[in-house]
Amino acid sequence: MTRETTSQRSADPASHRLTGVLAPALTPFRADLSPDARRLVRHCRWLLSQGCSGLAVFGTTSEANSLSVEEREQLLDTLLEDGIAPERLMPGTGCCAISDSVRLTLHAVRRGCAGVLMLPPFYYKAPSEEGLFRFFAQVIEDVADNRLKVYLYHIPPVAQVGFSVPLIGRLIKEFPDVVVGLKDSSGDWSNTAAILSAYPGFEVFPGSEVFLLDGLRKGAAGCISATCNVSAAAIRNVYDNWKGADADKLQSEITALRKAIQAFPMIPALKAVIAHYRQDPAWARLRPPFVDLSSSEADKVIRTLADAHGFKLDFAKAA
Amino acid sequence: MTRETTSQRSADPASHRLTGVLAPALTPFRADLSPDARRLVRHCRWLLSQGCSGLAVFGTTSEANSLSVEEREQLLDTLLEDGIAPERLMPGTGCCAISDSVRLTLHAVRRGCAGVLMLPPFYYKAPSEEGLFRFFAQVIEDVADNRLKVYLYHIPPVAQVGFSVPLIGRLIKEFPDVVVGLKDSSGDWSNTAAILSAYPGFEVFPGSEVFLLDGLRKGAAGCISATCNVSAAAIRNVYDNWKGADADKLQSEITALRKAIQAFPMIPALKAVIAHYRQDPAWARLRPPFVDLSSSEADKVIRTLADAHGFKLDFAKAA
Numbered sequence: 198m199t200r201e202t203t204s205q206r207s208a209d210p211a212s213h214r215l216t217g218v219l220a221p222a223l224t225p226f227r228a229d230l231s232p233d234a235r236r237l238v239r240h241c242r243w244l245l246s247q248g249c250s251g252l253a254v255f256g257t258t259s260e261a262n263s264l265s266v267e268e269r270e271q272l273l274d275t276l277l278e279d280g281i282a283p284e285r286l287m288p289g290t291g292c293c294a295i296s297d298s299v300r301l302t303l304h305a306v307r308r309g310c311a312g313v314l315m316l317p318p319f320y321y322k323a324p325s326e327e328g329l330f331r332f333f334a335q336v337i338e339d340v341a342d343n344r345l346k347v348y349l350y351h352i353p354p355v356a357q358v359g360f361s362v363p364l365i366g367r368l369i370k371e372f373p374d375v376v377v378g379l380k381d382s383s384g385d386w387s388n389t390a391a392i393l394s395a396y397p398g399f400e401v402f403p404g405s406e407v408f409l410l411d412g413l414r415k416g417a418a419g420c421i422s423a424t425c426n427v428s429a430a431a432i433r434n435v436y437d438n439w440k441g442a443d444a445d446k447l448q449s450e451i452t453a454l455r456k457a458i459q460a461f462p463m464i465p466a467l468k469a470v471i472a473h474y475r476q477d478p479a480w481a482r483l484r485p486p487f488v489d490l491s492s493s494e495a496d497k498v499i500r501t502l503a504d505a506h507g508f509k510l511d512f513a514k515a516a
Numbered sequence: 517m518t519r520e521t522t523s524q525r526s527a528d529p530a531s532h533r534l535t536g537v538l539a540p541a542l543t544p545f546r547a548d549l550s551p552d553a554r555r556l557v558r559h560c561r562w563l564l565s566q567g568c569s570g571l572a573v574f575g576t577t578s579e580a581n582s583l584s585v586e587e588r589e590q591l592l593d594t595l596l597e598d599g600i601a602p603e604r605l606m607p608g609t610g611c612c613a614i615s616d617s618v619r620l621t622l623h624a625v626r627r628g629c630a631g632v633l634m635l636p637p638f639y640y641k642a643p644s645e646e647g648l649f650r651f652f653a654q655v656i657e658d659v660a661d662n663r664l665k666v667y668l669y670h671i672p673p674v675a676q677v678g679f680s681v682p683l684i685g686r687l688i689k690e691f692p693d694v695v696v697g698l699k700d701s702s703g704d705w706s707n708t709a710a711i712l713s714a715y716p717g718f719e720v721f722p723g724s725e726v727f728l729l730d731g732l733r734k735g736a737a738g739c740i741s742a743t744c745n746v747s748a749a750a751i752r753n754v755y756d757n758w759k760g761a762d763a764d765k766l767q768s769e770i771t772a773l774r775k776a777i778q779a780f781p782m783i784p785a786l787k788a789v790i791a792h793y794r795q796d797p798a799w800a801r802l803r804p805p806f807v808d809l810s811s812s813e814a815d816k817v818i819r820t821l822a823d824a825h826g827f828k829l830d831f832a833k834a835a
Contacts, residue, residue, distance in 0.1 A: 230614070230654070262612040262639035265619070266584070293612075295549070295803055296584040317805070320581035320638065322674055324805035332804035335549070355641055357676060358805075484614055485651035486636070486643035486677075 214346065214377065214400065215287055215311045216418040218433045220244045220425035221256030223467055224264065224272070226482040232268050234275040236480065240426075240471070241281055243512070248433030249425060252281070253314050253380070255289035257355055258423040258464055263484040266297050270304050283309035287421075291316030291350055295332055299339045302347075312346035314380055314421075319356040326364045333368055337375050345375050352382035352404065359383070362391055369396055380404050380421045390415060406432045407455050410448040413439040424455050426467050427510060454506045461498050462490070469495035470502070474510035533665065533696065533719065534606055534630045535737040537752045539563045539744035540575030542786055543583065543591070545801040551587050553594040555799065559745075559790070560600055562831070567752030568744060571600070572633050574608035576674055576701070577742040577783055582803040585616050589623050602628035606740075610635030610669055614651060618658045621666075631665035633699060633740075638675040645683045652687055656694050664694050671701035671723065678702070681710055688715055699723050699740045709734060725751045726774050729767040732758045743774050745786050746829060773825045780817050781809070788814035789821070793829035 222244060225236035241252055254276065255261035255269050264272075273288055290301035290313040298315065305313050315336070317329050337345065349368070353359035360368075360379065368376040381389045382404025389403050393415045400418035403409060409420045409432065425432055428451065435447045458466060465483060469490045472480035481489045490498065502508035541563060544555035560571055573595065574580035574588050583591075592607055609620035609632040617634065624632050634655070636648050656664065668687070672678035679687075679698065687695040700708045701723025708722050712734045719737035722728060728739045728751065744751055747770065754766045777785060784802060788809045791799035800808045809817065821827035 257640075263614065263637065265613050265615040268613075268615060293581040294584050294587075295582065296587060300584070318582065320674065321576075321805060322676075325807055328805035328807045331807065335804055355639065357641075485654055486640060486647035488644055488647045488650065 215251035215285070216400065217250030218248060218406075218419055218425055218429055218436050219251045219253045219287060219402065219421040220249045220429055221253045221258040221289075221421060221423060223426050223464070223471065224255075224259045224261070225468075225480055226484060228479070228482075230482065230484055232264065232272055233479070234272055236477075237272060238276060238279045238281070241276060244426070244429055245281075245285065247429040249429045250419065250433075251285045251287055251311065253287045253289065253421045256314065256350075256421070256423075257289075257352060257382070258426065258467070259289070260464065260484055260487065261289045263487075266292070266300060269301060273305065273308065273310075277308055284311050286310045287312045287314050287348060289314045289316065289350065291318075293318045293320040295335055295339075298332075298336050302336060302340050302345065303342070306340060306342045306345050309344075312348050312377070314348045314350045316350045316352070316356055317358045317360065319358045322357055324358060326361060326367075329358070329360070329364060330367055330371075333376070334371065337372055343374070346377050347372070347375050348400070348402070349376065349379040350382070351379055351388075354382070354384060362388075362395055365392060365399075366395065369399060378402065378418060386411060389417070393417060405455060406435070407452045409435050409451070410439055410444055422455070423463055423467065424458050427458070427470050428454055428508075450506075454502070454508060457502055457506055458498075460501075461494075462487075465490045466495075466498045469498055470510070473499050475512050534570035534604070535719065536569030537567060537725075537738055537744055537748055537755050538570045538572045538606060538721065538740040539568045539748055540572045540577040540608075540740060540742060542745050542783070542790065543574075543578045543580070544787075544799055545803060547798070547801075549801065549803055551583060551591055552798070553591055555796075556591060557595060557598045557600070560595060563745070563748055564600075564604065566748040568748045569738065569752075570604045570606055570630065572606045572608065572699070572740045575633060575669075575740070575742075576608075576671060577745065577786070578608070579783065579803055579806065580608045582806075585611070585619060588620060592624065592627065592629075596627055603630050605629045606631045606633050606667060608633045608635065608669065610637075612637045612639040614654055614658075617651075617655050621655060621659050621664065622661070625659060625661045625664050628663075631667050631696070633667045633669045635669045635671070635675055636677045636679065638677045641676055643677060645680060645686075648677070648679070648683060649686055649690075652695070653690065656691055662693070665697075666691070666695050667719070667721070668695065668698040669701070670698055670707075673701070673703060681707075681714055684711060684718075685714065688718060697721065697737060705730060708736070712736060724774060725754070726771045728754050728770070729758055729763055741774075742782055742786065743777050746777070746789050747773055747827075769825075773821070773827060776821055776825055777817075779820075780813075781806075784809045785814075785817045788817055789829070792818050794831050 225233040378400030402421045544552040697719030721740045
């Protein structure tokens with residue numbers, strides 16, 4: 198009932214662009230800390246069954262920057278071989294090295310992925326806007342594929358390097374058919390609102406469902422949020438009913454749950470929750486520098502969410 | 517005349533550990549922005565001829581984080597094939613992904629490099645000390661080679677993630693034959709002094725020659741500094757004469773030159789200086805997000821250094 202807004206805004210309604218609720222899927226690891234493709238496929242299928250319209254695999258929550266380029270390529274290929282549709286995928290491909298960013302982006306485009314979510318190069322701090330522009334221009338020129346759709350990934354609390362409103366405008370102007378959207382994980386609603394106001398039709402995804410309803414009311418394309426890994430159904434419900442009478446009430450519930458989860462270390466907590474409800478301790482593993490929660494910390498997360506928010510996950514029926 | 521201090525401190529005098537003046541060699545690029553191995557080899561030979569005791573290739577100044585893992589491996593292999601001795605090399609091998617750090621470190625150790633300079637994983641901010649400890653422990657265990665010598669790379673102004681004095685101590689205690697030193701690019705002399713005081717025998721390199729003489733007087737192993745790319749001879753002169761009567765005067769000259777250079781964007785300025793004195797404009801190229809200096813900016817750097825410090829480079833006699 199709500200897709201008309203985003204599809205009306207789309208510059209290319211025939212494209213398979215992703216809108217709605219996207220999960221930056223968690224990446225499970227084996228005992229030797231190699232990526233666990235089998236568990237990842239199951240998780241991705243479950244996320245789609247929960248109402249995710251797409252999967253922003255290899256995001257911050259996915260520990261993607263703890264994965265090598267080859268590991269990301271192999272995981273993406275496994276997802277596709279196991280039947281996840283490329284039209285549902287927006288893999289993260291932005292690395293510090295332009296050669297890595299080109300390679301991952303080429304791989305994703307050739308596999309038919311709907312788009313790529315690109316971090317700016319984040320090692321060197323305070324790069325010039327001209328330097329960031331040249332980085333993206335070079336990647337787009339080297340990939341040289343008119344199927345490429347780039348979503349800029351703005352997450353200054355982690356990457357430190359981000360996209361100013363004028364830089365976004367310069368990239369849209371130079372590459373209007375390629376630079377089509379942005380995930381805003383600044384956590385700053387005024388920044389999201391400024392981008393939405395400045396560039397109508399540009400597909401903006403707040404990086405937290407806290408801003409989903411406010412975002413939709415200003416023309417956002419949906420949201421891409423860590424907590425979609427455990428609460429996609431409720432978030433999708435807001436997306437589907439944002440014009441309804443109870444939209445604010447539904448939003449307040451997902452906001453409260455998000456705030457409860459983010460009071461804990463986010464990625465270890467999400468993995469602990471999945472491990473608990475799947476009765477699969479292997480799910481709790483993380484690559485250093487992340488450290489898994491102690492069992493008492495994990496218990497506290499699970500109890501807090503269950504007691505205060507009636508939160509539970511039922512995997513019994515899951516594939 | 518000055519090596520007795522460092523060799524007395526060494527836990528293993530028979531090893532080929534590097535002390536003295538190390539350059540984080542600049543990485544030249546071809547017109548298509550691929551790494552230019554031929555120019556890199558010439559630059560490295562010249563740096564050794566200028567008094568560098570070793571080369572910390574693939575450091576921050578080398579734009580190493582703008583290179584892929586394969587590009588670093590290929591450049592290292594070319595340096596070795598062209599006769600640069602592995603005992604002179606301390607390549608940077610620390611990446612965000614533990615799999616990349618293991619791969620690069622294994623490659624360097626198998627090629628016989630004297631040591632590796634390892635950044636901590638730097639994407640995720642404020643990692644726990646336990647998480648950083650586990651990262652290094654895992655790399656050391658996965659490499660599983662008793663030739664491995666790790667130098668920790670502490671550069672919080674860029675990486676944001678660094679090594680506290682207690683974390684350094686924990687790593688030394690757990691891996692006394694492996695974690696043998698640290699480059700301190702904090703720019704904070706009190707931090708360098710605290711590490712030198714806490715861990716006698718640990719090979720500490722200030723990340724700037726500004727702290728060379730103070731460092732040597734407290735037992736530092738030398739320095740590893742960006743500006744060694746253009747002023748290694750003068751820096752080596754301080755290292756060789758630090759007990760001499762004119763040590764403070766020599767130090768003040770290299771401090772003044774360093775401060776003059778660092779008033780400009782460091783990496784573009786160093787490349788502009790090399791390009792000018794080699795009469796080789798190709799040297800000025802950088803990978804985005806860095807941007808080369810305009811010709812008027814480059815002229816200003818060259819004039820400032822020449823006028824105020826009598827600085828020039830003579831490549832006529834160089835190999």
